Amino acid sequence: MHQHTRVRAHRTPGQVATETRRELAAVFAAVDNPAAMERLFDDLFTRAELxxxxxxxxxxxxxxxxxxxxxxxxxxxxxxxxxxxxxxxxxxxxxxxxxxxxxxxxxxxx
CATH class of the missing domain: 1.10.10 (Arc Repressor Mutant, subunit A)
Incomplete structure (x- = not known):
């Protein structure tokens, strides 16, 4: 069984959501052209979400x-x-x- 060597402090769902939102914003900001952004949209979103x-x-x-x-x-x-x-x-x-x-x-x- 795999054991984690580093124990993370307990985070609330709200904290996790905030961290993930920031991470996602950074990912979107790193996309440097419209074609790549369209691909990212297609990878992340369903047709309904898009x-x-x-x-x-x-x-x-x-x-x-x-x-x-x-x-x-x-x-x-x-x-x-x-x-x-x-x-x-x-x-x-x-x-x-x-x-x-x-x-x-x-x-x-x-």
Missing amino acids: HDLILRWRLMKMLQEGVPQRVIAETLGISLCKITRGSRVLKQPDAIVAKLLRRARTTQAS
């Missing part, structure tokens, strides 16, 4: 473009609650997603 992620990104883009929430709900088939949450995120002065959307829009315009 669909939800894509839907969330489309929602954020539409909000950033000023599309009315009811139009977004009809177009994407999602609840106003999800849309309101996205809207609140974009209104935060330090929202990373807002910065990324602006950068993407600037890149597409050039």
Whole structure:
């Protein structure tokens, strides 16, 4: 039987989740090109999970473009609650997603 030589202090599920979230963020940040990121998405997410992620990104883009929430709900088939949450995120002065959307829009315009 394999024995661990180093004993780790007991960590709560919340601590493990926080550590894993940081680790995952570092992994995503290390991906250096879009094709590799797409491969990572395919490796990590089911079709349904990826669909939800894509839907969330489309929602954020539409909000950033000023599309009315009811139009977004009809177009994407999602609840106003999800849309309101996205809207609140974009209104935060330090929202990373807002910065990324602006950068993407600037890149597409050039």
